[in-house]
Amino acid sequence: MTTYVATLRRLIRVYPGLAFGSLIFGLLCLIALCAPLVAPMDPGFVDVRQRAQGPSWGHLFGTDMLGRDLFARVVYGARLSLSVGIAVACVATVVGAVIGLLAGYNRAADAVLMRIMDGVMAIPSILLAVALMALSTGSVGNVIVAISISGVPRIARLVRASVLSLREAVFVEAVIGGGVGTGRIIFRHILPNAAAPIIVDATYLCAGAMLSEAVLCFIGAGTPPTVPSWGNIMAEGRTLWMVKPHMVAFPALMLSIAILSVNMIGDGLRDLLDPRAGRRN
């Protein structure tokens, strides 16, 4: 037990950004999970008499144009933002890793897959997501898929490069010489050695996905307005922001904090997992 505490203490001292970012992100996840406890009010409850009020004890973040409690909406919005961020990081990483492995191991697949990846990379990610969302209905699943697609090439390139260099490594040659099957080589020897940069990139993907999700909802290409999201709360408050800045300020603040915490985790992990880069910077 004490060794865990000692390790944790050392981690906090050496990587304060990582510790701070994780703490904030953990808190945000907790808030999202326990949303009904944190904000007992119904985020969809319309109270016309309480329209467009500023922050008060009754409504911590004030109310929106329909009189819905903004604190509840922002808290419930955390659910969407965080789950989209985490889901996109997972989906894009798994799909990207599979494509990268295929491309790294098979020359024919490499030519085709990497050309497609180059094409996807050449389309600015938010526009690709916008175009895909225009095709489909605004469900959370579709938002995740649309944002994931533009994240895939980054991971695929990274994995492919690691496979190509690791395949030539002496220890892999030794394992091949030992008669180990390709599947085992990939999952036991190549992927673990390529994991560090993938994890770091997945973290940045998560931050980027939260931003993309907010942008999609903000311009009306995201989830339907019935699902509160930081993006559509800002979009709804946009027309009145000059007189009622709180309608935009709170969701924008939460979004900033969430993205900041994930980026701090990413920076911290980069230093932690790549000691060379950590010393250099």
Next chain:
Amino acid sequence: MIQYVLRRLLTTIPVMLTVALIVFSILYFSPGDPAALIAGETASAEDVARVRHALGLDEPFLIRFGGWLWAVMRGDLGTSLFANMPVSTMIAQRLEPTLSLMAVTMVFSVLIAVPIGVWAAWRKNGVFDRTVMLIAVLGFSIPVFACGYAGAWLFSLKLGWLPVQGYKPLSDGLWPWFRQLILPAAALGSSYVALIARITRASMLETLDQDYIRTARAKGLRDGKILFVHALKNASVPIITLIGIGVAMLIGGAVVTESVFVIPGIGRLTAESILRRDFPVIQGIVLFFSFVYVLVNLLIDLVYALVDPRIRY
């Protein structure tokens, strides 16, 4: 040099073709039947089929792609479903505000970020360095909405120094045009500045460790000359790369910035077209911006060759 330029030009062709194929597929699989739309509500199934045949909509995928690509190469991006206007005309009408916003953002971001990054690397782990890197993480994380609204609230509404929203064309004069762009460009550029400052610092740190920097210092050169002539030039390749990659971020950010600051540019057009489900316009915009992005990165690759004579692929 000419060979390098030609070879680099050739490599962009497959990329642009793939982009075109992806963008075409998006429209190809878009919901709704244009033939039924054009034939009208009272048309029979045979009428719809006739219209579909007349428009070539019953041709196989690749033949339609070829026809569409040929049209795109002649500058024909199709017709808007909503405005009944060529998409290329709609994009051209909205081009000036977007280009102005992005150009002002890029120029000022680079002018601000590079010296900051150089200075932070020079005084590594000093107060300036630590402060700047902390602000950089913040700047990188705070989205355009937050910067935009906070900036507009403080500098326009409370202090009244700058105009709140809107856009003034360049024909109204240089200063009104620029004044109107200061806030949007600052909001859009905050993450761009942070990104460039970080990479400049990292790249400079690596360069400042090199032997030739020690030699330059031993010769008694001034610090400024060592930093900006010897070190920065050698550290510039990753910086220039990131400036190019960051253009994608600027394009995405422009969509939000133009919505926040009510700028009638292509970003606004994107948001409007989404609400109207105007697929040809969305397709045209994606294609146009991807083309711009690829072109910028092509130019940047050519700049490499000028900066670093060792680069000759």
